[in-house]
Amino acid sequence: MNAIFSKLTMYMQYPFVRYALVVGVLIAFCSSLFGVMLVLRRFSFIGDGLSHVAFGAMAIATVLKVTSNMLLALIITVVCAILLLRTGQNTKIKGDATLAMLSVGALAIGYLLMNLFSNSSNLSGDVCTILFGSVSILTLTQTEVWLCVVLSVVVVSIFVLFYNKIFAVTFDENFAQATGTKVELYNLLIGIIVAVIVVLAMNLVGSLLVSALVIFPPLSAMRIFKSFKGVTICSAALSVFCALIGMLVSILGGTPVGSTIVAVDIAAFVLACIIGKVLRRWCA
Amino acid sequence: MKNMAKIMGVLLLLLTVTGCSKDENMANRVSNGNNVDKVISELIDKTESENNSIDLEGEASIKSKDDSEKQDQIPQKSDDVTMDVDYDLTKMSSDMVYAMVFQLMVEPDAYVGKTFRMKGKYYPVYYESTAKYYHYCLVEDALACCAQGIEFVWGDGSHVYPDEYPEEKASIVVQGILETYREDGNDDYLYCRLKDATLEVINK
Numbered sequence: 001m002n003a004i005f006s007k008l009t010m011y012m013q014y015p016f017v018r019y020a021l022v023v024g025v026l027i028a029f030c031s032s033l034f035g036v037m038l039v040l041r042r043f044s045f046i047g048d049g050l051s052h053v054a055f056g057a058m059a060i061a062t063v064l065k066v067t068s069n070m071l072l073a074l075i076i077t078v079v080c081a082i083l084l085l086r087t088g089q090n091t092k093i094k095g096d097a098t099l100a101m102l103s104v105g106a107l108a109i110g111y112l113l114m115n116l117f118s119n120s121s122n123l124s125g126d127v128c129t130i131l132f133g134s135v136s137i138l139t140l141t142q143t144e145v146w147l148c149v150v151l152s153v154v155v156v157s158i159f160v161l162f163y164n165k166i167f168a169v170t171f172d173e174n175f176a177q178a179t180g181t182k183v184e185l186y187n188l189l190i191g192i193i194v195a196v197i198v199v200l201a202m203n204l205v206g207s208l209l210v211s212a213l214v215i216f217p218p219l220s221a222m223r224i225f226k227s228f229k230g231v232t233i234c235s236a237a238l239s240v241f242c243a244l245i246g247m248l249v250s251i252l253g254g255t256p257v258g259s260t261i262v263a264v265d266i267a268a269f270v271l272a273c274i275i276g277k278v279l280r281r282w283c284a
Numbered sequence: 285m286k287n288m289a290k291i292m293g294v295l296l297l298l299l300t301v302t303g304c305s306k307d308e309n310m311a312n313r314v315s316n317g318n319n320v321d322k323v324i325s326e327l328i329d330k331t332e333s334e335n336n337s338i339d340l341e342g343e344a345s346i347k348s349k350d351d352s353e354k355q356d357q358i359p360q361k362s363d364d365v366t367m368d369v370d371y372d373l374t375k376m377s378s379d380m381v382y383a384m385v386f387q388l389m390v391e392p393d394a395y396v397g398k399t400f401r402m403k404g405k406y407y408p409v410y411y412e413s414t415a416k417y418y419h420y421c422l423v424e425d426a427l428a429c430c431a432q433g434i435e436f437v438w439g440d441g442s443h444v445y446p447d448e449y450p451e452e453k454a455s456i457v458v459q460g461i462l463e464t465y466r467e468d469g470n471d472d473y474l475y476c477r478l479k480d481a482t483l484e485v486i487n488k
Contacts, residue, residue, distance in 0.1 A: 007375075016383055138383035141390070254377025 004252060011251055019145045020137045020251075024243050026152035027204045028213060028261075031197050032239030033159045035214040036221070036232050037170045038194065044215050045096070046084075049103035050198045051210035053080045056106030056113075058130050058202070063117040070144055074199045080106075081195035082188060132206040132258050137247070140203065148203070151196055158193060166190070167228055204243070205258035216265035217242065223269075223276035242268050371395075373402040373423075374457060381423045385432035392464050392476045400434075400478055401459040403486070406450050407433060414467060417445045421458045421478075435477035436460050455486040 011017045038044055057076035061069040084098060114127060129136055140148070159166065168176040169186045177183045201210045217239035221231045246261030253260075373381045381402065388395055404421040411418060420433035436458045443449065450456060460478025467475070 010375075011380065014384070014387075016387055017380075138379060139386045251377065251380060254379055257379065 007252060008248070016138055016140070017251065019140055019142075021244070021247060023140060023145055023148045024137055024204050024247050024261075025240050026148060027197075027200045028217075028239040028243030029236055030152050030155040031201050031210075031213045032217040032235040033156065033232065034190070034193055034197055035239075036218040036228070036235050037166060037190065038214060039218045039222070040170050040228075044211070045099060046081075046194060047198055047214040048211040049084075049099040050077055050081055050195055051202060051207040052103040052110075053077050053106040054195075054199050054202055054210075055130055055207040056110035058207075059110030059114045062126060063113050070147060070199060070203070073202070074196065077195040077199050078192050081191040084191065130202070130206065131208045132256060136203045136206070137257055144203070148200055151200055155193055155196060158189065162186070162189070171228075205261055209258045209262050212262040212265055213239070213243075216262070216269050220265075220269045220272035223272040224279065238268055238272075239265075368399055369401045369459065370398040371400045373400060378424060382432050385423055385434055388434065388462065388476055389432065392462070392474065395462050396464055397461060399459065399461050401457065402434065403455070403457045404433075406454045406456045406485075407452060408445060408449065413469070413471070419445070419449065421456060434458075435475065436481040436483070437477060437479050438481050438483045440480070450483075450485045457484040457486060458482070 035047075038046060054073045054077045057073035058069050060076070061072040064072075066072050080102060084102065111127065165176075165181055165186055168179075168181055169183055169190075173183055176186075197214070198210050201213050205213055217235040218231060220238055221234035225231045225234050242264040243261050246264040247257060249255065249264070250257045250260040371384070373384055376384065381404075385402075402421055402423065404423040407420045407422045409418045409420060410416075418435050419438065420435050422431050422433040424431045437460070438449075458478060458481050460481030462476060463479045464474050464476050466473070
């Protein structure tokens with residue numbers, strides 16, 4: 001135990017480790033807040049679709065040799081999220097089909113572009129890093145860290161400021177519209193926020209594992225709590241805890257960051273299922 | 285719910301067994317991106333190894349003698365405690381070493397003059413513009429899909445390549461002082477390397 005603690009103390013002396021932990025916790029916190037709403041609205045797969053779009057955007061940024069890949073990915077993913085939500089209702093190709101089409105299309109085009117135009121000596125490494133996160137979180141530049149912090153603050157502020165409206169839109173869209181809430185505007189806002197979260201979370205777990213960060217904590221929280229507030233608070237706490245444990249295990253054990261965090265999330269889900277079952281029997 | 289819990293248990297077990305594996309084959313599989321290239325390179329390797337095996341049979345006894353002499357010249361890993369090391373990367377996990385070397389490349393000025401000790405694979409590179417061999421200690425991350433290398437100058441640089449150096453991809457431990465330098469001529473890049481480095485080959 002002492003050896004682990006001394007190793008951890010040694011690692012904490014490095015600024016990039018401290019940055020990674022701060023950014024990781026912020027990303028996990030943001031993703032879990034909006035994850036609750038996505039799961040409740042049956043939009044769990046939208047994070048996955050947008051993350052593939054972000055992969056395509058990252059590929060374009062790499063090919064164009066843009067200085068800040070994250071910024072370009074952010075813009076393209078937000079535009080796609082808006083298009084997805086705007087055209088989802090009145091088109092011949094309906095919601096889930098549009099999402100699936102966009103998802104696989106972006107993934108394929110992204111990989112194709114990287115294969116054709118990237119002059120990197122380690123193409124498979126570049127692709128692997130974007131898809132699975134790898135060590136992205138440990139190699140953030142100071143600008144990227146600040147961008148993550150600012151965006152996280154914006155996301156949390158929006159959630160806190162519009163909590164009541166988000167709650168109303170999540171549970172009963174028609175009722176919210178009838179009471180004068182601008183549902184379309186809030187849906188658009190939610191779409192943009194989800195796109196921002198997806199791009200941020202790509203740094204932590206990679207584009208293929210983003211959904212896990214959005215879905216697992218709310219689902220785990222729902223096993224134990226039943227109210228929206230309870231689920232949101234538990235989901236946020238659980239997500240931060242799992243991300244922190246996952247990152248520490250990864251740093252100490254040398255395992256890939258993204259998949260370790262997701263493994264901890266899965267373990268938390270199993271534990272939450274057991275706790276939920278015990279609580280139900282106890283209360284019954 | 286009972287079934288769900290069982291399924292999740294099995295999935296978790298599978299993930300633990302496969303996801304966190306440090307199996308070399310697994311790492312190689314992840315690092316190979318293009319399957320067509322993989323098949324072609326496997327075929328080339330197979331053909332080369334068949335040709336080499338015929339040529340090498342006669343030379344085998346001579347080569348093994350040369351190798352043993354060469355290994356005698358390179359210090360093997362000892363249990364000696366390293367002295368005055370500012371950053372001992374041998375105690376870090378592969379991801380952390382990768383991240384640390386990445387930081388060195390991004391902000392070299394913050395680390396110039398510090399002594400580093402690191403473990404990795406030996407890679408020599410011939411650069412045509414300067415007509416020189418450069419020697420690297422290469423570190424891969426946990427997924428083995430990304431690698432960062434740091435150049436080192438063994439001792440005063442008088443060691444002769446390839447006679448005195450280890451085999452390519454040999455596991456090595458290098459300790460040296462970080463310095464930055466520029467090549468003469470039109471090359472404007474700033475390079476980092478470990479000077480006055482000691483070199484140890486790790487027996488696996």
